[in-house]
Amino acid sequence: MAVAVEQRREQEARPAARRRVAAKGNFAVAMAVRDVDIDVAAIYPITPQVQIAEKITEYVANEELDAEVIHVESEHSAMSAVVAAAATGARVFTATASQGLEFMHEMLYIASGLRQPVVMALTTRALSAPINIWNDYSDAFGMRDTGWIMIFSENVQEAYDNVVQAYRIAEHPDVLLPVVVTLDGYILSHTVEPLEPLGREEALRFAPKRRYGYRPTLNPDMPMSFGVVGVPAWYHEIKYQQVRAMRESRRVIEETGREFGRRYGRSYGFIEEYMMDDAEVALVSLGATASLVKAAVNRLRKEGVKAGMVKIRVYRPFPAEELVKALENVEAVGTLNRAISYGGVVEDPLFMEVATALALRGIVKPMASFIHGMGGRDIFVRDIVAMYKKLMEHAKAGTSAKRTYFYGVKGHNPDDDQKM
Amino acid sequence: MEALKKPVRTIWDIPRPEQFAPGHNMCQGCAAALIMRMLMKVVGKDAIVVMGTGCVEVTTTPFPYTSWKNPWLHLAFENTAAGASGVEAALKALQRKYGVFKDRYIKVVAIAGDGGTFDIGLQSLSGMMERGHDVMYVVYDNEAYMNTGIQRSGATPLGAWTTTTPVGKRMRGEPRPKKDIIGIALAHRIPYIATANPAYPTDMMEKFRKAYETRGPSLVHVYSPCTPGWRIRNEHTIHVSRLAVQTGMWVQLEIENGKPRVTVKVPKRKPVREYLRIQGRFRHLTEEEIQKIQRMVDEYVEEINRWVGEQAIGPVVEE
Numbered sequence: 001m002a003v004a005v006e007q008r009r010e011q012e013a014r015p016a017a018r019r020r021v022a023a024k025g026n027f028a029v030a031m032a033v034r035d036v037d038i039d040v041a042a043i044y045p046i047t048p049q050v051q052i053a054e055k056i057t058e059y060v061a062n063e064e065l066d067a068e069v070i071h072v073e074s075e076h077s078a079m080s081a082v083v084a085a086a087a088t089g090a091r092v093f094t095a096t097a098s099q100g101l102e103f104m105h106e107m108l109y110i111a112s113g114l115r116q117p118v119v120m121a122l123t124t125r126a127l128s129a130p131i132n133i134w135n136d137y138s139d140a141f142g143m144r145d146t147g148w149i150m151i152f153s154e155n156v157q158e159a160y161d162n163v164v165q166a167y168r169i170a171e172h173p174d175v176l177l178p179v180v181v182t183l184d185g186y187i188l189s190h191t192v193e194p195l196e197p198l199g200r201e202e203a204l205r206f207a208p209k210r211r212y213g214y215r216p217t218l219n220p221d222m223p224m225s226f227g228v229v230g231v232p233a234w235y236h237e238i239k240y241q242q243v244r245a246m247r248e249s250r251r252v253i254e255e256t257g258r259e260f261g262r263r264y265g266r267s268y269g270f271i272e273e274y275m276m277d278d279a280e281v282a283l284v285s286l287g288a289t290a291s292l293v294k295a296a297v298n299r300l301r302k303e304g305v306k307a308g309m310v311k312i313r314v315y316r317p318f319p320a321e322e323l324v325k326a327l328e329n330v331e332a333v334g335t336l337n338r339a340i341s342y343g344g345v346v347e348d349p350l351f352m353e354v355a356t357a358l359a360l361r362g363i364v365k366p367m368a369s370f371i372h373g374m375g376g377r378d379i380f381v382r383d384i385v386a387m388y389k390k391l392m393e394h395a396k397a398g399t400s401a402k403r404t405y406f407y408g409v410k411g412h413n414p415d416d417d418q419k420m
Numbered sequence: 421m422e423a424l425k426k427p428v429r430t431i432w433d434i435p436r437p438e439q440f441a442p443g444h445n446m447c448q449g450c451a452a453a454l455i456m457r458m459l460m461k462v463v464g465k466d467a468i469v470v471m472g473t474g475c476v477e478v479t480t481t482p483f484p485y486t487s488w489k490n491p492w493l494h495l496a497f498e499n500t501a502a503g504a505s506g507v508e509a510a511l512k513a514l515q516r517k518y519g520v521f522k523d524r525y526i527k528v529v530a531i532a533g534d535g536g537t538f539d540i541g542l543q544s545l546s547g548m549m550e551r552g553h554d555v556m557y558v559v560y561d562n563e564a565y566m567n568t569g570i571q572r573s574g575a576t577p578l579g580a581w582t583t584t585t586p587v588g589k590r591m592r593g594e595p596r597p598k599k600d601i602i603g604i605a606l607a608h609r610i611p612y613i614a615t616a617n618p619a620y621p622t623d624m625m626e627k628f629r630k631a632y633e634t635r636g637p638s639l640v641h642v643y644s645p646c647t648p649g650w651r652i653r654n655e656h657t658i659h660v661s662r663l664a665v666q667t668g669m670w671v672q673l674e675i676e677n678g679k680p681r682v683t684v685k686v687p688k689r690k691p692v693r694e695y696l697r698i699q700g701r702f703r704h705l706t707e708e709e710i711q712k713i714q715r716m717v718d719e720y721v722e723e724i725n726r727w728v729g730e731q732a733i734g735p736v737v738e739e
């Protein structure tokens with residue numbers, strides 16, 4: 001019996017017929033949303049996400065997608081509407097960036113607190129003031145404690161694949177948490193890259209719709225109250241359940257990424273290691289920035305430097321075990337981020353978690369945090385090479401950088417950061 | 421229990437079964453409790469309730485208890501109409517794509533307080549009305565933010581004491597008249613708008629029924645005395661409600677497809693003094709201030725009469 005099941009799985013596992021298209025990140029996301037056949041989308045324009053909304057309405061207008069599109073009057077209402085639609089039993093989607101994400105911030109906690117499988121795309125963008133429409137991760141990092149599963153994409157293909165996987169994860173009865181998939185504003189949202197979409201049939205095979213009623217919904221035949229008052233006698237327990245759900249979602253995320261690879265040849269884990277086998281210095285990064293770090297690693301390898309990189313794909317739940325395993329043998333660890341925690345112990349919020357993950361496992365080694373690329377400031381490969389060299393200095397001296405190094409600031413020498 | 425099909429003419433037309441259960445924590449004499457009970461009798465079991473943060477929400481759902489026999493959703497304070505829009509859109513998609521609730525009409529009922537409607541929720545309400553969602557929106561208006569302890573809202577009437585419009589040397593209660601939410605709804609040209617009042621239960625339920633039967637957005641604005649907030653006696657809720665209508669402070673309106681009508685005519689009006697004098701929130705008013713409110717009501721009544729094209733509300737007759 002078990003053998004028969006295995007054999008059938010093998011047959012199913014044959015990679016689907018490949019069709020390659022050229023698409024920008026925004027269109028890849030819209031295609032994924034179409035392919036998983038969402039029921040309700042709430043849309044509100046903000047740069048650089050608008051094309052997702054435009055494309056979805058185009059699909060609906062052309063009957064390529066049968067969905068209700070709510071042209072909400074704000075992002076706060078967008079998130080409210082999709083949480084309510086999910087609670088009614090629909091497969092839902094919305095997308096936003098920057099100020100839009102901040103505007104819906106209150107509702108992010110309510111989406112996760114009500115355990116609604118909302119899926120959202122975030123074209124990462126800087127936050128006002130001053131107003132800036134270009135890429136950094138301030139918006140994404142601002143939602144790190146809202147109870148959402150957070151998946152960062154490195155390229156257009158990943159954005160598509162992550163959205164399809166997001167539905168399978170979010171709607172899994174053992175998870176029932178909202179999922180956000182990021183794609184770097186402009187760098188991915190507006191850049192045309194090759195894309196192999198699964199197509200509707202295959203996407204729905206991978207992320208099938210579950211029978212209505214498999215999870216509690218607003219059903220007149222089985223009335224339930226959602227969003228009641230969490231009195232002190234119960235609130236604590238409810239929050240702990242949410243913690244457990246986030247911890248346990250790891251299993252489903254892992255299984256989903258592995259299964260995706262088995263079927264389509266592109267495997268996904270919590271992290272991606274690049275040249276880490278014999279690496280002596282490593283930078284941890286995420287999103288499309290990881291591609292730049294890879295390029296820097298290639299350049300350094302040519303110079304004979306044993307550099308490596310770890311990309312964090314799933315930022316929430318944070319992959320501490322995987323990360324530590326990848327980093328335990330290097331001499332020095334750095335982080336490169338495009339988000340600031342003003343007044344923090346260091347200003348890079350990513351570093352705080354990487355350092356904590358290592359320290360809790362008794363691993364102490366020279367470390368440094370780097371911030372570059374705020375509000376669309378271009379990060380050059382040579383900048384990252386310089387970061388690696390800085391990291392090597394720390395490795396040699398056996399010291400850590402007490403402050404975050406800010407690279408790419410006009411008229412600023414990053415070494416001065418250590419004096420302030 | 422099915423939704424009410426027959427018109428409500430007398431109390432004998434009011435259905436016996438209850439969809440709103442007793443045992444909630446609302447204050448004695450709270451009109452909102454009555455309003456909820458009457459509303460749910462009308463809409464029956466095939467209705468999904470979306471409610472904004474406020475007194476009714478917190479008093480009816482202390483986990484693990486609930487007063488709601490219907491599916492019920494509370495998201496936050498300012499987004500009742502957006503949540504209702506989401507439920508309505510989802511129902512449409514589920515019915516069309518998967519045949520869920522096939523051949524059944526499931527009504528979406530949004531309920532929020534005056535603060536959640538006139539002020540912080542106005543944007544989401546405007547969006548819902550403008551987009552034409554099939555949602556019936558009921559605002560219970562106790563004329564202040566009661567849940568947080570009687571702070572003024574855009575619905576607080578001229579002269580009323582609240583904790584943020586105190587009576588002192590420089591401030592004498594609320595300095596501005598009530599916001600015209602009906603005018604705002606009218607500007608959205610929605611098919612059904614009404615005002616209702618718990619002292620006229622059959623009129624109120626008939627309006628709920630018509631809002632229910634409307635396909636598209638409807639708004640019922642319900643007068644809702646709050647005993648601690650208005651500083652009235654628990655047994656005065658209905659008395660005060662009736663006086664509001666009899667003095668012209670509150671006019672029972674119905675606007676179907678833009679056509680206005682007064683449903684409870686008042687041939688002889690009582691002076692507003694009678695309404696104001698029995699409420700602690702107006703206790704500080706001088707005769708001069710009362711006359712100012714009287715003149716404001718006279719003008720309002722005149723405006724209504726002009727609008728409906730008849731003398732629906734008569735002149736003040738001192739007894």
Ligand SMILES: Cc1ncc(C[n+]2csc(CCOP(=O)(O)OP(=O)(O)O)c2C)c(N)n1
Pocket residue numbers: 473474475476497498532533534535536537562564565566567568573
């Ligand atoms: C965004 C936000 N701001 C403020 C509050 C605090 N708050 C909760 S209920 C409430 C008052 C509700 O007033 P209203 O809508 O008139 O309903 P009532 O309590 O009077 O029935 C306020 C201010 C909140 N919950 N959310």
Ligand code: SF4
Pocket residue numbers: 445446447448449450451452475476479562566567645646647648649
């Ligand atoms: S405070 Fe007022 S509105 Fe709130 S429950 Fe009590 S009487 Fe009702």
Ligand SMILES: [Mg+2]
Pocket residue numbers: 533534535560561562563564565566573
């Ligand atoms: Mg109120």
